[in-house]
Amino acid sequence: AAAGAWLRARLAPGEAIAAQGAAFEREPQESSTTDEELSRAASAGGRGTTPDYGEQRLPQALIIGVKKGGTRALLEAIRAHPDVRAVGTEPHFFDRNYEKGLEWYRNVMPRTLEGQITMEKTPSYFVTNEAPRRIHSMARDTKLIVVVRNPVTRAISDYTQTLSKKPEIPTFEVLAFKNRTLGLIDASWSAIRIGIYALHLENWLQYFPLSQILFVSGERLITDPAGEMAKVQDFLGLKRIVTEKHFYFNKTKGFPCLKKPEDSSAPRCLGKSKGRTHPKIDPDVIHRLRKFYKPFNVMFYQMTGQDFQWEQEESDK
Numbered sequence: 001a002a003a004g005a006w007l008r009a010r011l012a013p014g015e016a017i018a019a020q021g022a023a024f025e026r027e028p029q030e031s032s033t034t035d036e037e038l039s040r041a042a043s044a045g046g047r048g049t050t051p052d053y054g055e056q057r058l059p060q061a062l063i064i065g066v067k068k069g070g071t072r073a074l075l076e077a078i079r080a081h082p083d084v085r086a087v088g089t090e091p092h093f094f095d096r097n098y099e100k101g102l103e104w105y106r107n108v109m110p111r112t113l114e115g116q117i118t119m120e121k122t123p124s125y126f127v128t129n130e131a132p133r134r135i136h137s138m139a140r141d142t143k144l145i146v147v148v149r150n151p152v153t154r155a156i157s158d159y160t161q162t163l164s165k166k167p168e169i170p171t172f173e174v175l176a177f178k179n180r181t182l183g184l185i186d187a188s189w190s191a192i193r194i195g196i197y198a199l200h201l202e203n204w205l206q207y208f209p210l211s212q213i214l215f216v217s218g219e220r221l222i223t224d225p226a227g228e229m230a231k232v233q234d235f236l237g238l239k240r241i242v243t244e245k246h247f248y249f250n251k252t253k254g255f256p257c258l259k260k261p262e263d264s265s266a267p268r269c270l271g272k273s274k275g276r277t278h279p280k281i282d283p284d285v286i287h288r289l290r291k292f293y294k295p296f297n298v299m300f301y302q303m304t305g306q307d308f309q310w311e312q313e314e315s316d317k
């Protein structure tokens with residue numbers, strides 16, 4: 001509770017956390033899964049991509065965030081594990097489709113055999129006020145995975161994705177500030193707000209112990225994918241099967257790709273929407289954003305017991 005009061009005090013009074021949920025614009029999510037795709041998946045009962053044996057179960061583990069953090073890369077890597085079955089699309093059950101009920105949700109899941117883990121990823125859950133309570137009421141022992149990356153880079157990546165879909169939007173600099181002259185950051189803009197990780201985590205810790213949440217470094221997922229995947233497999237109670245031999249570095253993309261999965265003929269690299277070139281941002285804006293995020297980052301490190309070294313990363317540049 002003390003952490004919550006501190007976090008709220010750090011944000012200008014006009015940005016009371018009551019607005020936390022409302023502040024997020026309805027931006028298209030990473031996969032932009034359509035309702036039609038989801039209802040097809042539900043009516044097919046997960047068939048097509050999955051065998052007809054086994055049964056559909058509610059997920060025991062969820063990748064809940066964050067948008068533009070590296071969730072797709074993590075999902076693709078963990079799906080290479082024979083004991084994991086995961087939905088390719090984002091079900092958005094705990095934020096947009098909750099009223100459809102748990103049976104609908106179960107029907108979107110792939111079939112699994114005894115001993116296999118069912119998973120899904122929807123990065124917007126992390127910033128959805130109702131998600132922790134709803135997931136807790138489904139199963140209080142659900143394992144949660146959050147992929148986080150430097151909030152400044154994440155915000156720029158988020159903006160870059162929106163820009164590719166809506167080229168007419170204002171510049172990053174215009175959107176990032178309430179008042180550029182005074183240097184007032186607009187924390188109600190979702191691209192900025194998602195990166196205030198400590199704020200969102202506080203909401204989750206009201207329902208789940210820290211031991212049930214794994215924080216994956218989006219940066220290390222690129223520099224040492226096998227190392228991060230070892231932690232993920234340990235957390236899920238799986239044998240370490242996804243290792244160095246599953247990855248190769250793609251020079252064109254600038255990040256690791258999965259080597260050829262057993263059942264297909266081509267290596268799996270993330271689609272063209274990943275690894276987009278970021279627009280050039282005014283260095284002064286980046287400096288102000290780093291300053292804005294620093295106290296929240298420090299708080300996040302304290303809450304999680306993990307130092308992601310985002311400040312160190314800055315001083316190296």
